[in-house]
Amino acid sequence: MAILVQKFGGTSVADAEKIRRAAGRALKAHQEGNQVVVVASARGKQTDHLVADAMELDPNPPKREMDMLLSTGEQQTVSLMAMALHAMGHKAISFTGQQVQMITDDAHSKARIQSIGAEKLKEKLADGYICIVAGFQGVDANGNITTLGRGGSDTSAVALAAALGADYCEIFTDVDGIYSADPRKFPKAVKMQQISYDEMLELASLGAGVMHSRAIEFGKKYNVKIHVRSSMNENTGTLITHEVPQMEGIVVSGATCQKDLAKFDLIGVDNTPGNAAGIFAHLASHKVSVNDIIQTEVSPQKASLSFTAARSDLDSVRQAIDEIREKVHCESVFVREDIAEVSVVGVGMRSHCGVAEKMFRALSENQVNIDSITTSEIRISCLVNLEDVDTALTAVCNAFELDKPAAERAQS
């Protein structure tokens, strides 16, 4: 009998009617012969309400207490969903993170899963129950309730699927799957049938926003097939899986852009070992998450160091740079706020040349100037003027035929 983990996010369980619909979905999968584990998030705005309640009492609450408070949101959803299934005449049982021994480290508000005790779930599944597990939460070695941070319920679901040896982990969302580009920006984008973990990780970190990268990392590590699909219809969505041979034929799987960036150029920095590391360690101490980094040697003694970060971190970055500017002998600093990034991703790039050339030509033909370029094994990203980014994305999508099903695209 196949084991299926189904994850429903907050909008899919926002009210009684939606909880009933999600429960019906789980029941259908059960009636089709699967053993079903549901992972659910807090209802709609519940978490926001709880955060507001906390802020009213303590503007800077201890993270342990915040986790204690927020974890009640998921606990409510899972018991309500078990009731919904009971009302449909089916056996269902809910569990907190603690009750399925979802053991994490003690990093409250962003804990990482260390182990899961799947025995109780397996026993209840074998006994015919649909099991509903609170997402987003776990418990540390001392029994304190922890939460997994942003995208935590996705991670809970994939981790449970790994622990149970589930055949699939279904992530229900408000979109039909993963598209070759954001359909709001490139309306002709097509839904992908499948995508590799590595491609999805690049897309997630680039802001595609459907799933959090930690969940995908977990899936990759434990080989969990993740099916991203709509909670509103029965359509097949997108399967996130290990690279399979036919994927290599697809040069570029998807394109994406990021608009909320700022670029920083540190000119004339001392080109000594450890200097760059010192700069980025200092930025990290200011909680700045740095994206792409480009270093160019200007002379044997001097280098230019460029990087991008979220535009919302602008002030933090400026302050951090001011603090260490003298120490690293930085001659001048340029900041660009009117910048954006367009990227193409595809495991097929590994074995195909000419991808970069095709991308640059597409941009050039559309009068988009490229500020700078970074690449990974399966990604090419170009920084462009913010005002050009929509044009750039459309140009790239057209160039790589992202409006066609993958099999019909020309092999470049």
Added chain:
Amino acid sequence: MAILVQKFGGTSVADAEKIRRAAGRALKAHQEGNQVVVVASARGKQTDHLVADAMELDPNPPKREMDMLLSTGEQQTVSLMAMALHAMGHKAISFTGQQVQMITDDAHSKARIQSIGAEKLKEKLADGYICIVAGFQGVDANGNITTLGRGGSDTSAVALAAALGADYCEIFTDVDGIYSADPRKFPKAVKMQQISYDEMLELASLGAGVMHSRAIEFGKKYNVKIHVRSSMNENTGTLITHEVPQMEGIVVSGATCQKDLAKFDLIGVDNTPGNAAGIFAHLASHKVSVNDIIQTEVSPQKASLSFTAARSDLDSVRQAIDEIREKVHCESVFVREDIAEVSVVGVGMRSHCGVAEKMFRALSENQVNIDSITTSEIRISCLVNLEDVDTALTAVCNAFELDKPAAERAQS
């Protein structure tokens, strides 16, 4: 260093301002040199809201899932109160029932406490923390969340006080303490300085309503001094404790009445061993809680059996009696709905005669007819016409001088 357990009910933690006030109260006790454990209920109407959410999905929800749902209410309060104390600059930590190993049986919605693991609390208290524990909830031997039923947070508090060897368990409420009679019915009633567990048990079961009898039973069993006091002022309230010598001088400590009763007379029941037991077992199977029972022998073969029950159980009782009437050979059944009970309670009765006589005389002088009488070692109860009960209570209160401090009353 003294250990103090403080219990705050739902109305005392209904909003941020009230949580802050309760937290302030705990902090004050801590600053006065006590180790403080707070037990808190769900905020105001939270439990009602959760019940409504459940009913929307399942009119007959599994009790295990209801407990899972309702226990979130207390969990929210305790984390919020820990935040309030943190905002005041103090170390505080919250715990679920599970986290303090409040082990209960598996009778969901009315579980009974079996043991408590106080080690973690003692450790945190020694470390200077104020500990906030979710009331009303526990966990069974299999790790399922349970709730303790009505008055459960009182029971949690007294049980924790017992497990910790606390010097006092303070029950904060919206009244100043336990009064010699309900001040709404006998405005001259006086606050008692102390009362014995046994008296309080009689008063609780008779409907005085300040504390649930299970909490008092726990206090008696484990010798926990319970201080019932107001959450709105600093006045000393009433100490519930073991009988102390000076209590014996007080013949009658308090008087109370119960209006929501119905009386049932089963006439001509077979007077054979086990017959009455069979009747009451059958009533229990209908979830009817029977109050006072009077049996009178009419002939060696026949008896009359009278009992009272809550008027809201009228239909259940009638149905239960109909079902077994033939089997027990009951000749006729009378039901009185216009009945009420007035009672006096006092450990001093044990060593004083004349209490019954004084009560009956007081009723007689006020033209109150007595339907029937039941007594225990420390209680005398009279059933009277419903329309006479207020007169009866006032007459009894005056007769036993319940408007005077206990020490000033005449020894009858």
